[in-house]
Amino acid sequence: MRILASFEWSFIWDNREQLWEGFKNTIKAAAIGIAGSFAIGLVLGAVRAHRIPVLSQIAVVYVEVIRNTPILVQIFLLYYGAPELGVHFETFTVAWLAITIWGGAFNTENFRAGFEAVPERLREAGYALGFTPLKTFLNVTLPIGGRIALPSSINTYISVLKNTSLMLVIGYPELTSVASNIQAITFRTFEMFAILAAAYLVIVWTLSALIRLLEARLALPEAL
């Protein structure tokens, strides 16, 4: 195999500073995206589960539109489309905003399912103890439902992280776009793929392992 024989580790090492910058930009956008989709998922998931009028219907429309359209088109609308309406976003703003909106929609479903899985009688017990609806949510529904929703929401965070790679199209210098630029100049395909695969797979596989661990640790007692 001629290709593998010419694989040079030194090539990755020589470009380490650029690649490291790209990796940091990936993590930066992903961190905001994950935090944002957590917040949206928590609030709208609660709105959906408790069928709060008007807000619940708006949440349904938001979730269905985002989940049934490609995220790349959503990125284009934010980056190229919004200025036509007089709203100009920085590249970095689109990078974190697009994945936040996208992840928020998927997370709303995760949390809704989690909250709805909490038996009604537990909430009734909360009311019987004199808790207000908000207190009942915070002390009963959230701890139990949040636990049920955790594995699937981590899956969403994994996808949010992977979707940062799409910011290549708007020129946000995250890892994939940095590696792609280096490849375009040097044609070092295997070195660049190796570094991309290593970076993404280490994070994704670690988080997947965490999900399996949590599923075992957080499993609720049968009698619930």
Next chain:
Amino acid sequence: MPEVPDWFRPVAEYMLREGLPETLRLAAIAVTASLVVGVLLGTLMTIKFRPLQWLIRLYIETWRGLPILVTVLFIYWLPDYSVGPFHIQLNAYMSAALALSLWGSAQVAEATRGAVQSIPKEQHEAAAALGFGWVGRHSFVIVPQALRRLLPPMVSLLVNIIQNTTIAFVIGVNEFLQSGNRQFENLTTQTGNGHPFTIFGFVLVVFFAISFPLTLLARYLERRLV
């Protein structure tokens, strides 16, 4: 009825004539390949032979774990090479189809493994009692039953693949988003106003009109079949 501006008709016609069929063809190729390879790998994974299980597990976790864009770029970047008399050269379209198929087959393989394992062992025993070998048992008894359970997730997969075909935009395939982008760029150079919000909004609406009924179908099947 809101009035349709003059510039819009030729733009929409180009997109629906050139871009949309390309998107649907790409999705059809990727879904077909994903199903064939995925069902095969998922069924093979139920054989209790560790090295084979590990190998398929590595395939699944790699193509499912990577962002699809990274896979698309990697395959597109691959230099041409020859294997014996075969000269292998992938264009952008084939690269995108292959990358989507790798991702899709990984999803199908994982789902198939679960579905095949969920078939009760009495079915295996009954088929064996009728004289079927491993291949016959699986092709005529086990996998057909598993496929029924796989139907709802496969419709969801179709929705996902249709949406992910837009990633082929990056390597220049003229799928639906690309066709819209080309019209946007043309209008910008010709008239100074590219109408990006309307054009990409139209792309969004068309994707929604295709995906949403399929999503509802997947939900309906899930309720009916499980």
